[in-house]
Amino acid sequence: MKYFVLLLLLIAFTGCSKQTVQSINTKFPHGQKLYLSKCGGCHRLYDRGEFKPEQWDTIMVSMRSKGNTFIPERTRVKIFIGIV
């Protein structure tokens, strides 16, 4: 029983860690929220420090449509501000 609880905790923690970003622009909570909700579905959430602002700019363009998900320009701009 004790191990079962531990296992559950382990699953809960590893499940959550996928959605954590170490640093994100806290001045724009709206963009941040959009980033968490729109960008974490297909892959892990990349940290803003992993790319330079110019790189984020290009990434935003290429993430416009992946699969069947379309993220409109306005939303992407907000997300971009929220990250960079």
Ligand code: HEC
């Ligand atoms: C429908 C799925 C999907 C969504 C939604 C999505 N991505 Fe991606 N993303 C991918 C795939 C697939 C790759 C890897 C292949 C590629 O780069 O084309 C990727 C790669 C990336 C990379 C790595 C690029 C590199 O050069 O290493 C970053 C950063 C990224 N995405 C950011 C974002 C951001 C920010 C958003 C939200 C605006 C987002 N993604 C939304 C599918 C998605």
